[in-house]
Amino acid sequence: MYKILPCALLLAAGLMAGTTVSAQTAMQPAGSNAGGDAYPTAPRDPSLKPVFEQFGGKPGLVALMNDFMDNLMADPVTRPFFQNADREHIKVELVDQFCVILDGPCSYTGKDMASVHRGMNVDRADFNALVEDLQKAMSKHDIPFRAQNKLLAKLAPMNRQIITKP
Ligand code: HEM
Known part of the structure; x- marks a missing residue:
């Protein structure tokens, strides 16, 4: 014992x-x-955060759109489309639109994609150039690649409303 x-x-x-x-x-x-x-x-793992947060929420989207628009204006393919447009207004609409796409707490009150781009004669090369300018801006802002791809996957099908020139 x-x-x-x-x-x-x-x-x-x-x-x-x-x-x-x-x-x-x-x-x-x-x-x-x-x-x-x-x-x-x-x-x-940053990919554990909701995608909207991986973009830095609404302030992140505002900062992203500034660089995106700078890239569009520096790009000879896209510049002609934007040089006479109200770029500040477009940025505001894009922030809301992307916020909605990323399941953020926003609503998009801008025009629909078909009517806003009608008559612009956007072709595939123009569309791809804009996507590249967006990718550059997202990489500059250190947005994780998976999050970038989630946004791009949702934007890609919009080409059917935006590209009007064969
Ligand atoms: C997925 C791709 C695209 C998205 C999500 C998109 C989104 C938008 C949005 C939200 C607006 C503002 C709408 C409003 O004022 O209510 C806009 C306007 C505009 N977009 Fe796009 N866009 C895309 C592709 C393009 C491309 C490829 C071009 C030309 C290269 C382009 C040129 C323009 C221009 C010039 C305006 C201003 C129109 C105006 O002020 O009357 N967009 N776009």
């Missing part, structure tokens, strides 16, 4: 230590590295 007791105590202590460790492990937030990071609760 006296010989067994210390062993039983050691075993119990070992089990409790084991329980404590696994309880700590179970309480770690997903993606954290307990004790290893300055901000241990920050998710490691």
